[in-house]
Amino acid sequence: MTRNNDDKSAISRRNVLRSSAALSVAGLALPGAAQQEGLPNEIRIGGRISGWIGMEPDAIAEERNPTLTLVEGETYTLTWENLDGAGHNFNIESEGGDEQFVSTEIVAGAGTTQTVEFTAQDGMAQYYCGPHPVSMRGDIEFTDAGADGATGAEQPGQYIGQGPTVGLETVAEGSLTTPTSMTVADEDADRRFITDQTGQIYVHGPDGLQEEPFLDVSDQLIEFMDFDERGLLGLAFHPDFAENGRFYIRYSAPLGDDMPEDYDHTFVLAEYQTTGDDNATADPESERRLLELPEPQFNHNSGALAFGPDGYLYVGTGDGGAANDVGLGHVQDWYEANEGGNGQDTEENHLGGILRIDVDGESEGRPYGVPDDNPLVDMGDQLPEYYAWGFRNPWGMSFTSGGELLAADVGQNLIESVNHVRAGGNYSWNVKEGTYCFSTETPNSPPDQCPETTPDDVRGGEELLDPVLEYPHELGAIQSPPDAGGDGGNATGNATENGGAGGEAAADGTRQGGGVVGDQIGVSIIGGYLYEGGQIGGLEGGYVFGDWSLDGESPGTVFVARPPENWQDAGGEDLEDMFLDPPTEDDGDNETAGNETASNETDGNETGGGDGLHPTGEGRANGGDGGGTQESARAGLWPIEQIQLEGEAAQDGRPNGYVYAFGEGADGELYVLTTTTATVEGDGAVHRLVPADGGNGGDGGGMAGGDDAGGNETAGGNETATGNETDG
Template sequence: MARITAILVSALVLLALAGVAGAGVHPGGGTDLTENATVPAADLTNAGSPYAAEYQNGTSTTPLAGETFNVSLEPVVEGLVAPLMLTDAGDDSGRLFVVDQVGTVSIIAPNGTLVEEPFLDVRDRMADLNPTFDERGLLSIAFHPEFGENGRVFVFYTAPLREEAPDGWDSTNCLSAFRVDPTNPDRVNMTSEEILIEIDKPQPTHNGGSIGFNPRDGYLYVPLGDGGGAGDSGTGHTPEIGNAQDLTNIYGSVLRIDVENATRTAAGTLYGIPSDNPFVENTSVPPEVYAYGFRNPAFISFDDAGNLFVADAGQNLFEEVSLVVSGGNYGWRLREGTHCFDLFDFQTPPMACEAVGHLGEPLVGPIIEGGRDLGDVIVGGRVYNGTALPELSGRYVFGYWSDGFIPGDVILLAATPPPGWNASAFPDSAANLTAGDVAMWSVQRLNVTPTGEAFLLGFGEDEESELYVLTTGVAGPDPSTATGRVWKVVPGNAAAPFRA
């Protein structure tokens, strides 16, 4: 079992990484940090883009394009608590699987009914959740690309703090593998758990957690927050620079692992490291790290070409979505979105700051940036590839959780790529990025048929790539409530409300 904890170092230790032997491009495609520290970097931050969020008098606003589309939310199932994610198993069974934060995964049968017994239940091994609000819990599942043959499913959830963790920390996130019961395809064998990684958390927030397999390379991607708390600072955070800019730990990063070939690495017996991960030749950096510089990359998804979209929750002003590539530094806490960040004044971005990281590497800005005028935190998000809503084809659909701890109308948005955008030609390494590659997308607000007051929690898609949204009526994972619902996004005015 691989157990990963924070390595707290000073900025001087991090800067010493620039003296690592070797130069140029690693055989696997990652860029050497020494070269990045000495060669002027292109400005990839998107600062000043007409599509960037605007700041004035302590507030941030989202520039919206004029066009919009009508969509309706068609009710699918209700009676859940806090549904965060919906997916299919890729096995042509027609089943849909709903992740509920309280610790269960439920099946929606092909006939549209909710199967009574859960597919998976980790409530007996989870940390106790705060029912009024909590970012911990069962956060996601990912079905192995060959699930129909091997029955493997991967799960990311929050367990109580393990004994080996630092004193006074909050909890331990677990990435685990399970196998389906061979006698019942609708149930996981709960005794089959294999814990791949344990990630100790100093604070309860910023867990990341929406794991997924990339359809292009077959590897498992695991987004991790910066450890929690405000400003990437305090207990459990690297002094002076924060965890997300400290490459000697795994916080504030997206990890990339090989769940098939464990013998390829000494990282552990249950997974391996892809040979083209960007930092495999640098012994000071955990080899799992694929990209870094994130605050709370709570939502990841892939388009059909395998491009990785990461929705990252901001601090006080700016929300963002980035196209993430190998070796990229996505800016936190040097920047919050496209804007400069001041650790001592969250409400006032500095007028100027560097466009590069501590080692001279370019900071990669988001392709989508939103202000707080639409809500408190971004909820990502999928590139739509279905057929029911052709006007949304190729657009990234996302939303906002809520405006304060008060439920409201579900806010959905669609981001349109720049003219000439070619998903199949997007670079796979930060060394090859240009400003044009990461140019910002325009954002339109969708006209959504009213659904009543709700909190938007997540998105999902089925075997036909049709889009779903997940909502709840209360702010926290309160098991005494059953206000969680699954909705299908359909053409405007096509839906009917739930019957009483």
């Protein structure tokens, strides 16, 4: 893969991938402004399972697990309030936990307060809650200056925090080339099914990887290039697989005779069945093609498949490929400021969205049924299979045990993101890339303004929804970190080239006011799963995902994002309780109730007041080409941490290979699928995430028995080779 090396204009945004100030940075720290002087002698914080919340003084207000900056020898009175009714207490310990300085009784009951007095002394390093030592943990730092002093300790701005240490155990290798998915069927057998891009489905069982494939469709695929995004890309088992033996695959076939001759290949969704009652092997002659879509380019093929709790099959589709959602095969949409727009079109083709079909039915000549409650069913000029749209390349799509759909979307040149998908949701591509406005003419420089809704004559008018998490390809794209000063950078929209007046490049390579030139995070997001296993306490309640490669030439990275409490229902009345960095009163006038669509509300991705990149301007657009200000990006994006991997398959905290996919076992434990090269000729492997040696995957201790693990935290691009873009 090659990357676009054009200089990126600086982007100013107050909250991009905000992590708790207590977290150290896994190689991604940004030099920030000097932290405030030592805190006053009276401190107030709140406590809930997802973390401590700063209350007083203002220096720590609303911060999650705020760093307590103290002066050695000073006596402090700390009062904490129980915010959720669970049992909590307050403790202070040394680095590594060898020495305990403070420990109080456990207090339960919402609204209950507890006051502790202590003298700051050398060796104090962290404070935490005993019953919830992973999620409720913050740092203690010392400074020579008191509350009225002139100096303070340097505190880096945070984008990606250091996450828990987790083991990486290889469970399958040898026959695999480029594993693209791993899933299980609802059956009694202990089997995990692994798709290989080259056309095989392998079974991993108690005795390891079976030598003979469960199914081989390699003779039905296109002819591969060295670097390719086509192939066998997805697999899903019918909810009644144990009884009917039916399953579904997504692969790339040669171009059909009835398709445009200048197109590239055929998108195939096919049903297969097994050969016997034991479902041991598939019948290669049983194929029934449900969908055949003409694909104009070789890339942006998605491949994600998943059955929802409703029994319907959800099918991800990319925007047609090439770059920017323009060129051959990309139709013109309603947004005239940008060319192309399969992501915004739901009339001409099925590209750039998530489809929802009934594999047990038929309708109007289709070999599948269309659910009556699909959002576009009653709009005669719309394609009824659509469930959601506005996607570039959904790579990794999963349902939680509670039925919530999370889908990663590979970005163009700047931003990778994950969306909480609801029926009828428009997730903004190519009007926006993540929370940033997008221009097909200047894809490396987001414009100042773009619509926040479609026009009324486009599906009745709908919000353009923001993701729940996002991160930039490199920190050099961000002009100012969250903690680098009052408003986090320029307050008048996008920063000028190289930082402009608000953040000019300094001689040492950093930007004035914070920000670093050139620190790489990744290039292509790989969607994962909400961790719902029980073995790794440091991951409980977190969304585990990754990036294909650090820079297109190096192995990938595994992350965990921390959803706020009740993220599934965000958009309700108590927004400030939903977000780690809640909206201000000034922002509230512009909020919608969670960006509600005509049929469903999204979670926690409100439109509202501005920040550096998304300023509060002179009114918002009513859709179309009105050019409203970028108000949709909100504080409250899920904070992200880099999981520190260890084991023979890891090096320097990251896996040894390119990350292509994640899998979830029947027990809720997660797997990482990798290969050794960026081409279709590597050595593939499947690795299981396991507790780190000597622990359960959480720095500073594991989960206490019986905890509600939801939302717990640790203390602490372009596309993949099957979704990676060659032209940036």
